[in-house]
Amino acid sequence: MAKKVPYRTYLPEEKIPKYWYNLRADIKNKPYPLLNPATLKPVTAEELYPVFTKATVEQELDNDTRYFEIPEPVRELYKVYRPSPLIRAYNLEKHLDTPARIYYKFEGNNTSGSHKLNSAIAQAYYAKAEGFSGLTTETGAGQWGTALSEACSYFGLPLTVYMVKVSYNQKPFRKTVMQVFGTDVIASPSDTTQVGRMLLEKDPDSNGSLGCAISEAVEKAVTSQNMRYALGSVLNQVLLHQSVIGLECKEAMEMLDEYPDIIIGCAGGGSNLGGLIAPFMQDKLTGKANPRIVAVEPASCPSFTRGRYAYDFCDTGRITPMAKMYTLGCGFMPSPNHAGGLRYHGMAPMLSQLYHDGYMEAVAVEQSKVFAAAVLFSKVETVLPAPESAHAICAAIDEAIKCRESGEAKTILFGLSGTGYFDLTAYNEFLSGKMTDYIPTDEELQKGFDSLPKIE
Amino acid sequence: MAKKVPYRTYLPEEKIPKYWYNLRADIKNKPYPLLNPATLKPVTAEELYPVFTKATVEQELDNDTRYFEIPEPVRELYKVYRPSPLIRAYNLEKHLDTPARIYYKFEGNNTSGSHKLNSAIAQAYYAKAEGFSGLTTETGAGQWGTALSEACSYFGLPLTVYMVKVSYNQKPFRKTVMQVFGTDVIASPSDTTQVGRMLLEKDPDSNGSLGCAISEAVEKAVTSQNMRYALGSVLNQVLLHQSVIGLECKEAMEMLDEYPDIIIGCAGGGSNLGGLIAPFMQDKLTGKANPRIVAVEPASCPSFTRGRYAYDFCDTGRITPMAKMYTLGCGFMPSPNHAGGLRYHGMAPMLSQLYHDGYMEAVAVEQSKVFAAAVLFSKVETVLPAPESAHAICAAIDEAIKCRESGEAKTILFGLSGTGYFDLTAYNEFLSGKMTDYIPTDEELQKGFDSLPKIE
Numbered sequence: 005m006a007k008k009v010p011y012r013t014y015l016p017e018e019k020i021p022k023y024w025y026n027l028r029a030d031i032k033n034k035p036y037p038l039l040n041p042a043t044l045k046p047v048t049a050e051e052l053y054p055v056f057t058k059a060t061v062e063q064e065l066d067n068d069t070r071y072f073e074i075p076e077p078v079r080e081l082y083k084v085y086r087p088s089p090l091i092r093a094y095n096l097e098k099h100l101d102t103p104a105r106i107y108y109k110f111e112g113n114n115t116s117g118s119h120k121l122n123s124a125i126a127q128a129y130y131a132k133a134e135g136f137s138g139l140t141t142e143t144g145a146g147q148w149g150t151a152l153s154e155a156c157s158y159f160g161l162p163l164t165v166y167m168v169k170v171s172y173n174q175k176p177f178r179k180t181v182m183q184v185f186g187t188d189v190i191a192s193p194s195d196t197t198q199v200g201r202m203l204l205e206k207d208p209d210s211n212g213s214l215g216c217a218i219s220e221a222v223e224k225a226v227t228s229q230n231m232r233y234a235l236g237s238v239l240n241q242v243l244l245h246q247s248v249i250g251l252e253c254k255e256a257m258e259m260l261d262e263y264p265d266i267i268i269g270c271a272g273g274g275s276n277l278g279g280l281i282a283p284f285m286q287d288k289l290t291g292k293a294n295p296r297i298v299a300v301e302p303a304s305c306p307s308f309t310r311g312r313y314a315y316d317f318c319d320t321g322r323i324t325p326m327a328k329m330y331t332l333g334c335g336f337m338p339s340p341n342h343a344g345g346l347r348y349h350g351m352a353p354m355l356s357q358l359y360h361d362g363y364m365e366a367v368a369v370e371q372s373k374v375f376a377a378a379v380l381f382s383k384v385e386t387v388l389p390a391p392e393s394a395h396a397i398c399a400a401i402d403e404a405i406k407c408r409e410s411g412e413a414k415t416i417l418f419g420l421s422g423t424g425y426f427d428l429t430a431y432n433e434f435l436s437g438k439m440t441d442y443i444p445t446d447e448e449l450q451k452g453f454d455s456l457p458k459i460e
Numbered sequence: 461m462a463k464k465v466p467y468r469t470y471l472p473e474e475k476i477p478k479y480w481y482n483l484r485a486d487i488k489n490k491p492y493p494l495l496n497p498a499t500l501k502p503v504t505a506e507e508l509y510p511v512f513t514k515a516t517v518e519q520e521l522d523n524d525t526r527y528f529e530i531p532e533p534v535r536e537l538y539k540v541y542r543p544s545p546l547i548r549a550y551n552l553e554k555h556l557d558t559p560a561r562i563y564y565k566f567e568g569n570n571t572s573g574s575h576k577l578n579s580a581i582a583q584a585y586y587a588k589a590e591g592f593s594g595l596t597t598e599t600g601a602g603q604w605g606t607a608l609s610e611a612c613s614y615f616g617l618p619l620t621v622y623m624v625k626v627s628y629n630q631k632p633f634r635k636t637v638m639q640v641f642g643t644d645v646i647a648s649p650s651d652t653t654q655v656g657r658m659l660l661e662k663d664p665d666s667n668g669s670l671g672c673a674i675s676e677a678v679e680k681a682v683t684s685q686n687m688r689y690a691l692g693s694v695l696n697q698v699l700l701h702q703s704v705i706g707l708e709c710k711e712a713m714e715m716l717d718e719y720p721d722i723i724i725g726c727a728g729g730g731s732n733l734g735g736l737i738a739p740f741m742q743d744k745l746t747g748k749a750n751p752r753i754v755a756v757e758p759a760s761c762p763s764f765t766r767g768r769y770a771y772d773f774c775d776t777g778r779i780t781p782m783a784k785m786y787t788l789g790c791g792f793m794p795s796p797n798h799a800g801g802l803r804y805h806g807m808a809p810m811l812s813q814l815y816h817d818g819y820m821e822a823v824a825v826e827q828s829k830v831f832a833a834a835v836l837f838s839k840v841e842t843v844l845p846a847p848e849s850a851h852a853i854c855a856a857i858d859e860a861i862k863c864r865e866s867g868e869a870k871t872i873l874f875g876l877s878g879t880g881y882f883d884l885t886a887y888n889e890f891l892s893g894k895m896t897d898y899i900p901t902d903e904e905l906q907k908g909f910d911s912l913p914k915i916e
Contacts, residue, residue, distance in 0.1 A: 010472070010473035010539070011473060011539040011540055012470075012473070012539075012540075014468075014470045016466070017466035017467060017468070081842075083466070083467040083468075084467055084468075084551065084841065084842050085842050095540065095614075113569065114842045114843070115838055115842050115843055115844040116842075121842075154838075154839075154842060157839045158551075158839065158840070158842075176884075176888070177881075177884035177885075177888075180884040180887050180888040180891065181844065181884065181887075183888075183891050184835050184838050184839075184844065184887055184891065185838065185839055186839070379640050382571055382610075382640050382641065383610075383613045383614065383640075383641055383642070384614070385540065386537075386540050386541050386570045386571050386572075386577075386610060386614075387570070387571055388571040388637065388640065425633075425881040425882075426881075428632075428633035428636040428637065429633075431636050431637075431640060432632070432633075432636040432639075435636065435639050435640065
């Protein structure tokens with residue numbers, strides 16, 4: 005029987021994890037390695053060094069080391085906004101009249117507004133420590149660009165962000181926040197790279213794409229004297245850094261004599277989900293516990309539920325290494341009416357393998373239902389969620405309603421990865437009744453699959 | 461000697477105050493009463509009942525009761541976002557190379573983004589408990605309207621917000637957030653009130669003003685069958701509710717063996733400042749301690765530092781009772797180039813009396829300096845402050861620099877009343893070098909003083 009728990013549980017500062025947990029060490033079927041598209045052989049550390057920092061390349065390729073020490077300067081900055089609260093959603097429970105106990109781990113409590121800061125700090129720190137003169141990255145909706153801006157600013161490291169031009173124009177406030185941190189924000193495609201100039205020559209009015217922005221950011225890093233590139237999701241290193249979410253969460257639940265029956269996270273590239281579930285998945289892999297683990301993705305971009313488990317490029321520009329993952333094909337483009345985030349065609353290789361092996365479930369939800377859940381949640385819990393995070397809320401509500409129907413008092417944990425202050429255009433679309441749903445047809449998905457590299 | 465303190469100190473949930481503290485009970489020279497402008501006599505409870513709820517009228521007029529019990533449903537909702545953290549600004553200290561210990565109480569940790577929620581919840585609760593069918597209010601920049609929307613939504617109470625038309629058009633995201641909570645947001649002037657229709661007849665393209673929005677909200681409340689009006693600052697009742705800020709703050713500092721030498725708060729109408737300083741001012745009034753208490757206001761709207769202590773209307777529309785306060789005159793309009801918030805012509809009567817009696821200091825700062833402080837703060841502390849709050853940051857930085865110069869390790873406490881996610885247009889203006897400062901000339905101030913009611 006659980007104790008009477010407070011609304012918000014904060015671990016003391018000294019409980020901020022001292023180590024990141026590398027879930028791969030406990031996975032029997034390791035995720036497939038990244039492949040060099042030219043040779044179709046696993047990429048080596050030497051091949052990755054020109055792109056990433058040395059420390060993160062080593063983390064990327066290490067399937068065996070269980071714990072990586074968190075460098076002290078990283079932990080110092082974690083202290084400014086961590087431990088993040090574990091919140092008991094009493095008001096949501098009451099509203100739903102459910103016997104379920106609902107908890108959420110809230111990661112939106114910093115200027116970047118999302119969990120992305122956990123990995124941004126690590127990547128910025130290593131770049132600074134290894135003597136690089138700057139980082140580059142790309143950003144779409146802007147959470148990652150904002151987080152890396154904040155981290156780079158703290159460590160005094162120049163940052164160039166290639167922001168997809170349509171977002172650059174439609175989300176001017178996101179751009180301003182990055183500029184507050186001194187970041188050089190460039191609308192992509194731009195004339196600062198060869199690939200950008202080529203694209204602009206073909207189509208001077210191009211709105212850009214995440215694929216193009218990745219290409220520009222990587223080109224800028226590898227062609228500059230002393231710069232490196234940082235990525236905010238998908239990669240093993242990112243999921244490693246994000247394990248602080250789950251580690252704190254598990255410790256706080258133990259303090260409350262609680263353990264989740266169901267763990268729910270939204271899934272785009274997998275950074276939030278991978279971090280949240282890490283120590284609980286460890287329990288599952290080692291037979292200590294058997295919680296249900298549920299990934300929630302948009303019905304308009306359903307990589308887990310309707311994708312293929314195949315080698316694919318990580319970007320639509322086909323310049324990155326290939327990863328074996330659940331994917332809709334790097335040529336798949338989610339419908340432009342999709343406002344709810346999580347629009348990545350693939351899924352982190354580590355999570356893909358776990359899903360493939362039956363350790364996780366996945367559900368796909370339509371965006372109008374996601375926004376309805378977001379509005380309900382705002383009203384009762386005083387947090388305005390990012391649309392991405394609202395996918396997890398939506399699934400948690402569904403599970404809590406099932407508990408009401410069955411009378412079971414399950415413990416539900418979900419990740420609230422970020423706030424929605426920069427997504428109010430989408431909220432407005434929903435409130436004014438203009439939001440439509442979109443589920444790709446089998447034919448549309450087939451077009452995406454046709455873009456998969458032919459290597460198998 | 462102080463203990464080594466964590467970055468963030470959270471009181472346990474049970475330490476959320478059970479009573480609001482009424483500072484007036486400990487003030488020797490009580491604030492002057494509100495006057496009925498028709499009779500020039502102190503307003504009575506009976507005169508206020510048609511406008512406000514019964515409970516808040518009693519709180520408004522009570523100069524003697526030291527503690528008011530916080531109703532349990534109010535405290536339940538406080539638990540969702542309180543206790544708010546007391547943060548040691550180690551990174552700011554390091555950046556400034558100061559021996560000062562800098563603390564801030566962060567009140568932006570909820571969807572409304574500011575401390576305004578503390579009083580909004582109380583006012584919404586009383587309206588619901590007394591059986592009213594709805595509340596009305598006005599909002600300018602939007603913090604108050606958002607907070608009251610959130611509170612009314614929680615208690616299931618309909619809310620109508622009159623939003624100054626220029627903000628309605630320029631801050632569409634603020635409007636959307638209020639709509640998320642189900643609020644009826646009306647651009648003011650509107651055709652829903654007599655005063656609005658009159659104004660529109662004269663000037664169909666009117667941009668509106670806070671004065672007009674107040675008039676519309678009050679008219680709507682008093683002419684409706686069963687509605688009341690709520691106000692977010694200036695009034696005694698609001699400062700009473702906001703005392704939770706200071707009470708939590710003092711308790712957390714005691715836990716850390718700390719006591720502030722200097723307490724700094726931004727001052728518009730006085731709600732945040734009055735709440736933050738309440739228990740520290742009590743110590744000062746009762747001789748237990750003697751901290752310096754500093755109000756920070758914009759140089760473009762300097763009611764404390766250049767205003768008159770006089771009876772004045774609370775609104776530019778001259779329909780409210782008159783309050784004796786430091787004021788620039790209800791006809792004073794801050795320059796349109798002023799982006800930094802805190803644009804109210806007057807100051808809470810209670811704070812005015814304390815300032816008049818020498819218990820507080822006041823400083824005025826220019827907005828470009830305020831935004832420079834805000835950007836610096838964002839970079840080192842991972843919180844993007846509201847421009848209002850950045851006034852306090854700016855003064856705290858000045859005090860910390862004085863400590864560096866004198867070598868004194870003073871303890872500085874300031875209030876960080878809210879976040880700046882809806883103020884990015886102003887940040888952008890600052891970053892792009894387009895922000896200009898404005899200090900009204902003596903002649904301009906004289907015009908404001910000429911608008912003071914002639915009663916003394």
